[in-house]
Amino acid sequence: MNKNKAMFLLIVFMLLCNISMYAQSRPNIVIIISDDHAYQAIGAYGSKLAKTPNIDRIAREGVIFKKGYVTNSICGPSRAVILTGKYSNKNGFKDNENSKFDGSQDEFVKQLQTAGYQTAWIGKWHLETTPQGFNYYKILPGQGQYYNPDFINMDGNTQRVEGYVSNVIEDEAEKYLDSRDKSKPFCLVIGHKATHRTWVPDTCDMGMYDKVTFPLPHDFYDNYDNRKAAKVQDMTISKTMQMGYDLKMLSDSRKGEEAVNRMNLDQRAKFDAYYRPIEADLKAKGLSGNALTEWKYQRYMRDYLSTAASLDRNIGRTLDYLDKNGLSKNTMVIYISDQGFYLGEHGWFDKRWIYEESFRTPMVMRYPGVIKPGTVSNEFVLNLDIAPTVLDAAGVAIPKDIQGESFLPLVRGTKTKGRDAIYYHYYENGEHAVSPHFGIKTKRYKLIRFYTRVECWELYDLQKDPNEMDNIFGKKGYEKVTKDLKTQLKRLIDKYEDEDAAKIFSVNLRPVAL
Incomplete structure (x- = not known):
């Protein structure tokens, strides 16, 4: 081998090494999106009753955003905002009833793909169109089901997977991580169904809050004086929440069986063993009026937080996977709900409002080496900001038409001024x-x-x-x-x-x- 050829091969080798080192120096990205998970149901946000050790861990090891908000408090539009970094009027997905997401538009995952990232979305999608910008996806059709859920694969075929949805989504996420190209950085979005209505817990979590009596919010019996819009709403625990569909008192409504018809014999036996005695006790008490409303509230809270237990446990599995596979130090992890949720405040459940419990969302992030553990941010941040933040972390130029702002400068310890006001529609x-x-x-x-x-x-x-x-x-x-x-x-x-x-x-x- 002559001297020039040897030098050429050495240069090529060094370039390849530099490319590989650059690829690994860019952070991997894991974004975990839950559905309807209230900030007031999370330990890190001050709940004394809800058990969320793994979400709390992300906050403890990174940053908790005390003023995280959404631009449009409803499921599909929130996901569209996260993907595009644009308000609903710009990305086109304004509501769940009349909108269809235009997947041909720019998304932060497409920018990451161009920069050499592998991208994947697993779990709840809820954008009514085929995902674009992903090297891999496996998504729930529509809202998905809590038990034995169907998934749409990349070939368009639907596959039913046995098990409880939060566990199955995490299983599929780990399968993807095992099979990915280890030489490239990745961005994985894990979309959980929990804690969306109808709040059916995993069989192992049924009853975990039965010994807890939840205090009524001070405005539980709000009469909505001087608030016209609040007066005409239809989302109260007293009148809107259904005994069969929501609270699993199945003899009250055949509609309630929609959530359990998919169960296998073992799952259904455990379901019946838990809920039938509760229904028998309720009938024996013969409650009405405020007493029945308050019973419904306790039942709602127990089901909701028990459903959240599996969500949190599987977030812990994600963190454990990163630990065991040597990925933690170079992986940014963001946890966010698609919006806030009412847990009896103003007598309500659901979301939609610019009022605080709906508008505000939990958001925590861990980014080792960049964000100091135990950081608390009181700056206004939005789900709109996730796209530019991820691109910023990956060293990818943020497109000029993105309307969000990277919040990395706010959490790096530098004196950066945040927003004075935030907008909602x-x-x-x-x-x-x-x-x-x-x-x-x-x-x-x-x-x-x-x-x-x-x-x-x-x-x-x-x-x-x-x-x-x-x-x-x-x-x-x-x-x-x-x-x-x-x-x-x-x-x-x-x-x-x-x-x-x-x-x-x-x-x-x-x-x-x-």
Whole structure:
């Protein structure tokens, strides 16, 4: 071998080594998205009753965002925002009733693919179209099922997998991680079904909260005075929550069997052994009125948190997998719910509102070597920010049309100023009779414009009224606050190019004297 050839081979070898080292220096990315998991049901967010040791672990080993929010509090639109880094008016998926996600548009996973990442989505998808931008996917059709769920494979065929959905999704995620190309960085999105209605726990978790009596939220019997939109909603535990469908009292409604018809004999036997004595006891008590409503609340909370137990346990399995396979130190892990959820506040379940329990979402992130363990962030961050944050971490240029902002500068320990205000727009005018609305939240105030079903403004002083019980729009003494907030709101409407909101904003509504 002559000298020149040897030198050429050495240079090629060094380039290959550098490429390999660069690939491994870029972080792997795991994004875990749950469904309807309330921040107030997580230990790290202050719950004294909910057991979430693995979500708490991510917060302890990284950062907890105390002011994480969504742009549109409903399942499909939230996922579209996460994928695109754009508000619903820009990505086109505004609601679950009339929207269909355009998978041909840019997504952060497509940018990662171009940069050499392997990308995968496993579990709940809920965007009604075939995933694009993924090297691999295995998704639940629609909402998916808790027991023995079906999955849509990449060949378009549907496969039923025996087991409980949270366990099965984690099994499939680990199978993917085992089979991936180990020479390339990866981005894996794990989409959990839990804790979406109808809150059916794994058989091993049934009854785990039965000895707990949950205190009623102080506004459980809210009468919605001076809040027009809240008055016409249909999402109360007392009137809307169904005995069969939601609470598994199956003799009350044949509809309740939808959740259990898929069970095998062993699963059904355990289900019946747990729920039938509860139903017999309920019938013996003959409850009505507030006593029945409060029974329903206790039953709801026990089922909901028991369903969340498997979610948290399988998040722990993800963390354990990364540990056992030497991936933890170079893997960013983000946990987020697709939005918040009501656990009896204002007497409600579900989401949709710009009110705090729905608007605010749990978000924790671990990024070894970048984020100091035990970091607490009180800056406003949005699900809109996940796409640019991931691209930032991967060293990929953030496209100019992405509307979110990387929150890495906020958590690296540098003195970076966050947002002064955040913008929200909910579009759906259907289930639960929640009126469409948009609005703005600042550090002290929240201004809301409802439309279509209810036409009105609402204003809350969150410092004096953190539970949003007293609508002070039009109240004497708040004229300047209202004017300033409207100016800020219009500025954000223009910034995010929300033409629908701009048209509605321009319609003058007279404030009602309080």
